Amino acid sequence: MLALLSENLLTPPILFFLLGFGARLVRSDLEIPREIARILSIYLLMAIGFKGGAGLAKSGWTAQVALSCVLVVVLGVVTTLLAFVILRKVLGLTRLNAATIAAHYGSVSAVTFITGVVFLERIGATYEGFTVALMALLESPAIFVGILLGRERGGQEGPKKAWLSRKVLEEALFNGSIVVLSGGMVIGAVTGVRGMEMVKPFLVDPFQGVLTLFLLDMGLLAATRVLGFRRIPWGLIGFGLAWPPLGAALGLFTGLLLGLSPGGTMLVMIMGASGSYIAVPAALHLGLPRANIAYGITLALAVTFPLNISLGIPLYYWIATLVAG
Amino acid sequence: MLALLSENLLTPPILFFLLGFGARLVRSDLEIPREIARILSIYLLMAIGFKGGAGLAKSGWTAQVALSCVLVVVLGVVTTLLAFVILRKVLGLTRLNAATIAAHYGSVSAVTFITGVVFLERIGATYEGFTVALMALLESPAIFVGILLGRERGGQEGPKKAWLSRKVLEEALFNGSIVVLSGGMVIGAVTGVRGMEMVKPFLVDPFQGVLTLFLLDMGLLAATRVLGFRRIPWGLIGFGLAWPPLGAALGLFTGLLLGLSPGGTMLVMIMGASGSYIAVPAALHLGLPRANIAYGITLALAVTFPLNISLGIPLYYWIATLVAG
Amino acid sequence: MLALLSENLLTPPILFFLLGFGARLVRSDLEIPREIARILSIYLLMAIGFKGGAGLAKSGWTAQVALSCVLVVVLGVVTTLLAFVILRKVLGLTRLNAATIAAHYGSVSAVTFITGVVFLERIGATYEGFTVALMALLESPAIFVGILLGRERGGQEGPKKAWLSRKVLEEALFNGSIVVLSGGMVIGAVTGVRGMEMVKPFLVDPFQGVLTLFLLDMGLLAATRVLGFRRIPWGLIGFGLAWPPLGAALGLFTGLLLGLSPGGTMLVMIMGASGSYIAVPAALHLGLPRANIAYGITLALAVTFPLNISLGIPLYYWIATLVAG
Amino acid sequence: MKELVPMQKLEIVIERLQLGQVLDIVEAAGASGYTVLRAVQTMGRRHGVREDVGLGELERTKLVLVVARPPVIARIIEEVTPILVDFPGTLWVSDVQMKVMDVGEGD
Amino acid sequence: MKELVPMQKLEIVIERLQLGQVLDIVEAAGASGYTVLRAVQTMGRRHGVREDVGLGELERTKLVLVVARPPVIARIIEEVTPILVDFPGTLWVSDVQMKVMDVGEGD
Amino acid sequence: MKELVPMQKLEIVIERLQLGQVLDIVEAAGASGYTVLRAVQTMGRRHGVREDVGLGELERTKLVLVVARPPVIARIIEEVTPILVDFPGTLWVSDVQMKVMDVGEGD
Ligand SMILES: Nc1ncnc2c1ncn2[C@@H]1O[C@H](COP(=O)(O)O)[C@@H](O)[C@H]1O
Ligand SMILES: Nc1ncnc2c1ncn2[C@@H]1O[C@H](COP(=O)(O)O)[C@@H](O)[C@H]1O
């Protein structure tokens, strides 16, 4: 198990994350321009989508895939509700804040998923190609559930402010992450091997290097938010640390139900254990305009994300090999 | 012929263009930062220039090349005048608007040219290396003719506002596109094989992947302008659709005169059929400051460009093989 | 010797520098967005650091490395003092301006160093891997000496404005360049061969192409500053031209003392001969807030840098082979 | 010497999604122009801190500057206010003196 | 019709390193919001031209816009001035009329 | 307590190609500083909508802020006006009160 840990930690992506984290803690002024961080996210989503599409084309549409799609949506709803209950009942947050944070954790962090895929490929473990499709599916359910839970009951919901205005629907279903991820998948599947050949030197070969540069920025961002922790109640930070095992357990259960390979199961565990900080906040920005999204992003990005990519990934895989081996 | 069509349409670059186009139509908020779009354009011009320069070095300076240069400048002037007459007489536009749009169409869209080169290389068709030089040459003639046509006669042209001030000359001859394109060509030719070796993993291998990412952005831009169509008279949109066959015919004629290969002829057809939306608007911004450049860019980018890269390229090549085969 | 000169000049990086320089002189409006220039610098520092780290891991920690570290810090202090004396006594600058410019020249231009490494690799010459570590070390000494020399004596230094406030220390020791450079080195050393494998298609293969694009921007920047020369006293421009031989001589002496290979010696000569325009100005911005940093950057970037990368690199190598051969 | 004409400067803070609507109102009301700036960090009582989220445009909150005669400014305020009720944003007005360039003057 | 309320607009020029401190002061003083813009090129008598140097944030000088009632503005000025003594920056105030959106109005 | 001094704020809209000239005029006229902002979207009666075209600098239209005493502002306006006749741009003035930091105060 220790081998797995060092196998994950002693790699350029994770070490550059720590470099960024440490740099900001010693107040280095190093800064990656936001425009660059943005195109790196789009690149990573495009690349993992394209790879997933090519994999999906190979595996084809089987009963297992269909069932997985259904179960993953259920996983999204269940994790959002579970997180909401914990935040509302145990930590006593307002309905709005509980729903906002729950929506983050009911969804998935694409970059944690990608770091997991890179880990699996480096240790030569196989995983089902369609898991990428599952990740894309997992973006929206949490948004709908979150908005539903977060909206005030009664009165104020006039027609114009229908609880799910057209704009919120557009953002929930067609936000940038889903478009690039699922678009990449469809194109990867349609263009097949010849398409892959055309884009391989751009989308496949430099993929791990781009992830490394992206994680340098993530480290800087995470540390910047950690420095702002004094404005965040300790209970919430506790939630950010306690959630991964819970979410991973739900993911493990789903993976077993679907009879996925250890690699595939580990990826579903990541879906459960990670929280979104790109797609969900954007949708909530519209759906729950009064929500303080800073909490959700800070927890998902500065607490849960570092935990998942350093210790989570190797541990989830270790558990998956034991249980689903 | 159908094979050529699918050969072009079912490729990552064109499909990602459609993905971007569709994303914006369903109001996705996906946005590629302008700085990223800018460096992708510079990269593509640098790469095609470098490749053209290496090709030019191999083919050397022949009579055919010299004649091509002359004829292409003539093509530029003729297409600008033809477009001006159609816009002015048939569509009854003001002298200024007709000249502005004509200047766009008298020049060439570098990205359409590049997409054509990628198409030729994928189907293994050959084309003359120096066509890249012809494209660079085609940028300026249309600008001069456009400004000449657009300037009001008599009176107001005081000495200070000479119809071709120093600034306009600098922009027309030394704008960013020409500098990167022709600079890349000269350096590609001078540094030869050893130079190519140094930059190949950067300028050659990822070229098609970068084009794919760039076309995703082009799709978003084109759809944004299509959504703004209501402000554009239908006659103009008709012109944007009707021009490609006309321009391509002029290009075909020029290609035949020069005895170019089918591939080379197709590229000259693209030069005729496409309209510029980078170099020409920048020059007109200075040369015809009162002109409404939005029309020219919208037609060239949101009407003519999509038509050319999807249907145009395969069709022009098919015609070129029949005629110049 | 002439072969070395053309070997360096007729390469894409240097030619694209000249293209950028010439483009700005003819007032082309070509502009690389600042965000792009920024990430290219970070990429180059990350790549050279990673390569240096891998080299250091192979060579290991020897007496020579330890001695080199000490001597390089001495080189930094001596060059800063020498430059200060020349600027203050010979050119009669104010204490503040002399200290500011001296600090730039007491440090090193990472990009000149990188261009030197690319030159050595192209002609197949070897160089000590730990020279990268020496370059990282050379960033800070000049900053401390510069601030010490630049601060007014007595009076005004209240506790709050201790001559070396916490912020200045952070900037001098943990500025972006040092973090990325030394961080890259440590990670390169720690992750060894397997780590290099993961990032090679991103950090190693496109390295020379990225340098080429970066030098296009450097050419534009250098020419922009040259156009602003009229505001800079001629004496200073003379210093910018006269310094390289002086600095290189000090570097040669240091290289010989350390018994480095000709390649290694040439790199130390570059450290002496070049002036920083990224790390030092940032630190002085805080340490000497009243200093006019524009002078230092203009000389280091628009006078000394072009001289070093075109004529300097081949000449320093030629001398190094004669002396340290 | 062209005189300075007393006018009013209207500054509207609005997000990207509503920008197009606001600019249409400004043009329709007859203002001679507008200048839109990008805000990097903003906070308001009604919607708190607006973070740069998702993959949409960076720095989404815009500051629209419009200098025009009081009646034009009043009309713009009247038509923009309903938008501000539903979406994040605010507006304020101040007096300025503007250099009016005659249209014919430009080259 | 919501009326325009006479207020004061405070514009503070400050660098990134001191921005957080200034925004805390603005919030603590009770302002209903702030809008921060990015300056691309600046010059001042005390610190001359501030170049974009190093690998830190580009366009580091910020312009903070705060519209609030005079007492709030006065308090902010009082607490920000000491920062301006030690670091590059300046500030100025002008009169504006602001459209006050009631908190309850936002959806 | 440093007092606020009544001054005028001049805002000049100008494009990148003429920015250098305008800033020289501002410095020569004796202003203590300037702050330049970048405009992302602009429209004017004389030159309509200015698109971001070509491979030159993005967001070319700039907003120059200069706070100075009335005579200095008047001189700047006088020297900038001829530029505005030939090139896109405009300018407006408003009254402000500025916190004057004595030169000696900065560290
Ligand atoms: N008092 C204020 N001063 C400056 N800007 C403000 C103020 N109040 C609100 N804003 C701006 O208006 C935006 C929306 O405000 P709100 O809708 O109240 O959240 C904020 O994000 C700020 O950019
Ligand atoms: N008179 C002024 N008008 C506009 N901006 C100013 C003025 N004086 C100073 N500034 C701004 O304040 C910053 C710091 O000024 P200083 O601390 O005096 O160097 C400058 O970089 C400008 O951005």
Ligand SMILES: Nc1ncnc2c1ncn2[C@@H]1O[C@H](COP(=O)(O)O)[C@@H](O)[C@H]1O
């Ligand atoms: N009334 C106005 N309010 C705000 N900005 C304006 C106004 N008129 C012109 N401008 C700005 O000045 C620039 C040039 O105006 P013009 O030269 O009249 O086209 C425009 O692009 C706007 O940025």
Ligand code: NA
């Ligand atoms: Na989750």
Ligand code: NA
């Ligand atoms: Na054409």
Ligand code: NA
């Ligand atoms: Na040096």
